[in-house]
Amino acid sequence: MEDPATEFELMTVVGMLYFLEAGCDIVVLEVGLGGRMDSTNVIPAPEVAVITNIGLEHTRELGDTLAQIATEKSGILKSGCDAVLYHQSGEVEEVILAACRHQGIPLTLTNPEGLRVLESGRDGQTFTYRDRGAFHISLLGRYQLYNAATALEVAAALVRRGWKISEEAVRQGLRAAVWPARMELARRNPDVLLDGGHNPQCMGALRRSLEELYPNRKIFFLTGVLSDKDYPSMLGELLPLSKQFVTITPDSDRALSAGELAQYLRQAGAEAQPCGSVSEGIQTVLDLAQPNDVVCVCGSLYMIGEARHALGLC
Known part of the structure; x- marks a missing residue:
């Protein structure tokens, strides 16, 4: 054909x-x-x-x-x-x-x-x-x-x-109404949120929602992005909220590697730890966060399914 x-x-x-x-x-x-x-x-x-x-x-x-x-x-x-x-x-x-x-x-x-x-x-x-x-x-x-x-x-x-x-x-x-992967509260103490937003507009909405829901709370981001997305603008929305990042490589041939993403974030003034898989990233960020902190998994829908599995949701 x-x-x-x-x-x-x-x-x-x-x-x-x-x-x-x-x-x-x-x-x-x-x-x-x-x-x-x-x-x-x-x-x-x-x-x-x-x-x-x-x-x-x-x-x-x-x-x-x-x-x-x-x-x-x-x-x-x-x-x-x-x-x-x-x-x-x-x-x-x-x-x-x-x-x-x-x-x-x-x-x-x-x-x-x-x-x-x-x-x-x-x-x-x-x-x-x-x-x-x-x-x-x-x-x-x-x-x-x-x-x-x-x-x-x-x-x-x-x-x-x-x-x-x-x-x-x-x-x-x-x-x-239920909407998986859109400000989805997957776990508490610490609160773990899953959000599949993957463009600057979505990241802006996520930032405003986190600011409103969790004022004065420490936030850790687990993130991965696709290389053809405007990830500098996406991350620019998140960096004012936190300098604590764990990075992974989404399951896509268009993915930006966890290492490259971590390097970009470090150059932007953040602390970033690359991980070899989503499950490793979930464990790493949960080890870093205290019960009163917030963990947000975001950046690409390609990683949300694995994140849900790692959290025992499916």
């Missing part, structure tokens, strides 16, 4: 067949790359098209500006659907709004001013949104509140389109 199907394209086909056989009422299709040319975009107009927070990632394929990437994302907007957009930069919102107007699509923008945090801690977060009463999520990180608000807007759009979704079902859904 001159142009063989990719792994993601094959998974998309398998998923479609499974959904058909299972007789699903609603299917959530997550775009793999961009939107306009993505394999998930073979469907006719969806009930609701959702565009979440857009960052500078996959720039080689999608363009090197937020406006260009937003244009690719807008390819999922089709006449006959509703659209929900996560509130973000003006240049992104301008592109999406123009696309919705062109297609005659009603657009709902999440309203950060309508969100009020009632309680936030290691056991989750309780908030109100648009005066709808209190909702609780077990997910950590301030950005998850905005993700939850986006989900609330999607549920409201489905209700407007005739779907029967009760307020209690929405509350239970948010309460039960």
Whole structure:
């Protein structure tokens, strides 16, 4: 074959067949790359098209500006659907709004001013949104509140389109939501967090979440990165929080070696100890941390599975 199907394209086909056989009422299709040319975009107009927070990632394929990437994302907007957009930069919102107007699509923008945090801690977060009463999520990180608000807007759009979704079902859904490897509290004393963020935008969100959740706590990072990522900017988000790093080599032919990463961190003024495997890295960082400290495993999704195994989670 001159142009063989990719792994993601094959998974998309398998998923479609499974959904058909299972007789699903609603299917959530997550775009793999961009939107306009993505394999998930073979469907006719969806009930609701959702565009979440857009960052500078996959720039080689999608363009090197937020406006260009937003244009690719807008390819999922089709006449006959509703659209929900996560509130973000003006240049992104301008592109999406123009696309919705062109297609005659009603657009709902999440309203950060309508969100009020009632309680936030290691056991989750309780908030109100648009005066709808209190909702609780077990997910950590301030950005998850905005993700939850986006989900609330999607549920409201489905209700407007005739779907029967009760307020209690929405509350239970948010309460039960689990998101592995996104500020995932895997262990306590010391607290061990797993986060698969692998770009500067994700690292910035992780930094702000750690600052809010663990003020004045000593943090140790176990990290590994891919060489084709903007790891100087990623690490630049983390270095103000800690100078204590343990490095590993993710399981990818694109990985930056643990030794090279440790050398970079030392040149940036941090202490960095390279390890030969994720399990060795987990043991090393746990030996360094005291019960009241915090361990954060981050930098690449390629290492999270091994980290979960080393921690006895699977």
